[in-house]
Amino acid sequence: MSKPYAVVAITKHGVEIARRLQAGLAGTDVYYPAQFARGDETALGIYAYDGSVTQYIPELFVRYDGLIGIFSLGAMVRLVAPLLKDKKTDPAVVVIDDRAQHVISVLSGHLGGANQLTQQVARCLGAEPVITTASDVSETLAVDLLGREFSWEIENFEKVTAVSAAVVNEQQVQIVQEAGERNWWPYSKPLPPWFCVYSSTQAAMHDPFDAALVITPRLLTLPEQEHLLTNGVLYRPKVIVLGVGCNRGTKAEEIESVLVQTLRDLRLSERSVRNLATIDVKQDEPGLLEVCERRAWPLVTYTAAELNQVSLAQPSETVYRYVGAWGVCEPAARLSSGAKDWVLEKVKSGNVTVSVCMVTADA
CATH class of the missing domain: 3.40.50.11220 (Rossmann fold)
Structure with a gap:
């Protein structure tokens, strides 16, 4: 084709x-x-x-x-x-x-x-x-399409049909958005009154509702899942940038293991990773490229001069001696995400270093 x-x-x-x-x-x-x-x-x-x-x-x-x-x-x-x-x-x-x-x-x-x-x-x-289609005729949200233009992923697709019914039947719907693009409402008219928008799960937990749309990169707690996802759809916005540094020749299995464990420790979803970021001398690193291919994670690279524009609390003379940058994973994550600070500034495990940032709204 x-x-x-x-x-x-x-x-x-x-x-x-x-x-x-x-x-x-x-x-x-x-x-x-x-x-x-x-x-x-x-x-x-x-x-x-x-x-x-x-x-x-x-x-x-x-x-x-x-x-x-x-x-x-x-x-x-x-x-x-x-x-x-x-x-x-x-x-x-x-x-x-x-x-x-x-x-x-x-x-x-x-x-x-x-x-x-x-x-x-x-x-x-x-x-x-x-x-x-009812949602198109009524000019309301299409549950299965929400955030699609931003590459959001639905984690529990089996809930889409029931939640869609609540939306088109104008029942009380909670929209809990903790991250991601905010311009998801496709119509010029105001959001209908049966939609109630919250900025956090904590704010939404005590209000009655018939269905929920939850947009977050976080791994929800068990109480949050039981309350919001019994009749709710969970969306994963692409808002996480992983800055990565690794020694030459590091195997893909080691890199992937460190990245996944770091996300688990932070209680963040792998589905919300937007991309990896590193220095340009690593753009041909076989293990790193293999991880990106496995996970369908784009790789963004920066020159040493670009990385050195980001101020670091603990610049590394060793890293500078090898690649000409005072750090790799920390400034790469900041530059790619547009964030002013880190979720996790830096963690080192074996041959791999990782930094985590959240994408800002205009990045």
Whole structure:
């Protein structure tokens, strides 16, 4: 798959619509019957197929992020029904009628992006978007999408359905946000009165509620879990920066073990790590790169001159002698996070040193 979307047509009118979409919607592959070929398909990268569309849909369903069918809703439902797995893995599915009057979001409206794709296709064709997801129609929070644009992770996805029901039914919902981006409300209208926002779990623990949205990098205590997560969704914002220093040749297992143990000691979630930070001479350190690959943690590096701009209470002459910086993990964490102070200034374990900072709102 070189492009995210597949557009499939089965009629002469559908072919015209498909060609319009290829021209107007970026990242689109087009498929239609060879009997309607116009001779320029190879030049345009259009796939003209023989036989029935039925034999091609299963492959397209797994190859693309979005499947756009220019045929009836009922036909699409019958075609994809045997292929469905779950909302976290199924692609976006959209249908367009044969006159391009309506574009309908069919499947994976939120996580798969079908609702957003429906809007894009409708704008491209000048058609009417049809979206039936309750949170979109009501212009309220989509529990499964909250913070997605900021890469927040949901830790207990099994609670999403019940909490979503409380949101769309306008029940009392606590939003407890201890960290992370604050501009998550997507609408120009004020937050509805059935949402109550708190800056800490402590502030929220004694007020009644029907459901909770908890945004924190902390590992919750057992009482917090029992109170807030019985009908609550836990989000992990990407707010932790780990400054790392290590001796040359340190194994990935040692580096990873020290990082994970440090987070546990601080009662912070690994899911909230935004990135690692270190000096540029370590940008090719095999063990460090292996940890980053395993954990999908980006690595940010700084020159010695940049690191030396951060004042340290205990500059190291030994570190300076080897790399030209008075410290590595402490200033790297501060520079990457934008924080004014450390959660943990420095801890050394074996061949590894670690510093922990929290990302500031404007970093």
